Amino acid sequence: MTSRLADVIGRRRSWRSLRSAPALLLLPVTLIVVITVVDVQAPTDVHLGPTLVIAPAITPSFAGPRTTAAVGALATGAQALIGVTHGGIGTLNHIVQIITLAVLSVLCVLYSALRRRRLAQLAQVRTVAEAAQHVLMWPLPEHIGPLRIASLYLAAEDEAQIGGDLYAATVSDGAVRVLIGDVRGKGLSAIGEAALVLGAFRESGHRHMPLVELAAALDQSVSRYAADLEPAEEAGERFATALMVEIPDSDPVTRMTSCGHPPPLLLSPGHVVTVPSLHPSPPLGVHPGADRTLDVFSFEPGDTLLLYTDGVVEARDARGRFYPLAERAARWTEERPEALMHHLRRDLLAHAGGRLDDDAALIALHRTPVDRHRHHDRGGGVETRRAGSGTESRQHTA
Numbered sequence: 001m002t003s004r005l006a007d008v009i010g011r012r013r014s015w016r017s018l019r020s021a022p023a024l025l026l027l028p029v030t031l032i033v034v035i036t037v038v039d040v041q042a043p044t045d046v047h048l049g050p051t052l053v054i055a056p057a058i059t060p061s062f063a064g065p066r067t068t069a070a071v072g073a074l075a076t077g078a079q080a081l082i083g084v085t086h087g088g089i090g091t092l093n094h095i096v097q098i099i100t101l102a103v104l105s106v107l108c109v110l111y112s113a114l115r116r117r118r119l120a121q122l123a124q125v126r127t128v129a130e131a132a133q134h135v136l137m138w139p140l141p142e143h144i145g146p147l148r149i150a151s152l153y154l155a156a157e158d159e160a161q162i163g164g165d166l167y168a169a170t171v172s173d174g175a176v177r178v179l180i181g182d183v184r185g186k187g188l189s190a191i192g193e194a195a196l197v198l199g200a201f202r203e204s205g206h207r208h209m210p211l212v213e214l215a216a217a218l219d220q221s222v223s224r225y226a227a228d229l230e231p232a233e234e235a236g237e238r239f240a241t242a243l244m245v246e247i248p249d250s251d252p253v254t255r256m257t258s259c260g261h262p263p264p265l266l267l268s269p270g271h272v273v274t275v276p277s278l279h280p281s282p283p284l285g286v287h288p289g290a291d292r293t294l295d296v297f298s299f300e301p302g303d304t305l306l307l308y309t310d311g312v313v314e315a316r317d318a319r320g321r322f323y324p325l326a327e328r329a330a331r332w333t334e335e336r337p338e339a340l341m342h343h344l345r346r347d348l349l350a351h352a353g354g355r356l357d358d359d360a361a362l363i364a365l366h367r368t369p370v371d372r373h374r375h376h377d378r379g380g381g382v383e384t385r386r387a388g389s390g391t392e393s394r395q396h397t398a
Contacts, residue, residue: 140168144169332344
């Protein structure tokens with residue numbers, strides 16, 4: 001996490017140094033030289049000197065007050081040189097032009113100083129915001145147990161790296177548990193609720209409790225937060241969808257509990273994409289104490305489980321068509337998780353015209369080959385248990 005933040009700050013510093021590179025200073029200096037030479041060579045009834053103000057006017061876009069002042073002084077000197085060659089510097093016309101250019105250059109210097117201060121404040125705020133965002137949304141490791149993991153987060157708001165979508169992973173009793181969720185709202189305004197769900201999962205996710213009990217614990221946290229802190233005008237509007245996945249290290253299966261969240265995609269070699277049959281329960285915070293369902297299905301080595309939030313499948317193109325995630329993901333079932341995320345990111349943004357209307361998150365969980373002591377039929381057996389019911393049923397999907 002620290003290295004990622006250092007990379008962000010390093011890229012920003014590199015960009016600032018590029019913007020203030022001496023090469024950019026050639027533009028206003030060249031303008032001054034060209035305008036001066038052309039004006040000196042032009043007939044006396046042609047006056048190009050007033051256009052010299054362009055040079056100090058554009059300098060604050062990439063340089064500070066001192067450089068802007070130097071360019072302004074150079075432009076004013078060039079205006080004086082033009083006056084000497086065109087009837088003398090003491091003429092009223094040239095005096096007015098020189099004074100006007102000097103005043104405008106001073107204003108450009110003041111603007112440059114204010115702009116530089118504003119940029120410094122904005123850079124500090126962005127750095128602090130990015131640090132806070134990285135503290136909240138911990139990067140997922142590339143490897144956990146038998147899984148190779150890659151993730152993607154696209155925030156709807158500019159300058160934000162997280163928002164209403166969330167994900168986390170932990171290890172519990174010989175299994176990997178992964179959470180992906182979506183709180184009501186988007187962008188920075190939804191970070192508070194996202195932090196609540198993430199904190200509850202990190203507190204309880206590693207404990208040796210069944211997945212349905214973990215879902216109940218998260219539901220209690222969200223409901224308690226809503227009851228204690230939710231404004232009266234927003235009663236009943238604070239909730240979150242969540243999908244919790246538990247992948248044992250030794251058995252090629254996946255246990256899953258969905259709280260109103262979209263089902264994942266199972267990508268298999270040969271460009272095969274299937275949608276596991278789930279039995280979702282209400283979102284977190286909607287019906288406290290609601291029964292939670294546990295679904296179990298095959299997850300063989302070589303398969304990739306693709307988790308996502310609704311911001312992905314609800315992204316629209318210029319014609320209003322939703323993003324066909326299953327169809328597009330089928331193209332890259334043979335790819336490693338990192339490459340899969342790269343392809344999906346580029347394809348999703350191209351579909352949405354470069355900007356999303358809602359936060360979007362994806363996680364690719366690739367099961368690497370391991371020694372298996374038990375073999376489960378790839379026919380897609382689904383085992384369903386309902387919390388608190390004491391009953392068990394089995395279904396099979398095609």
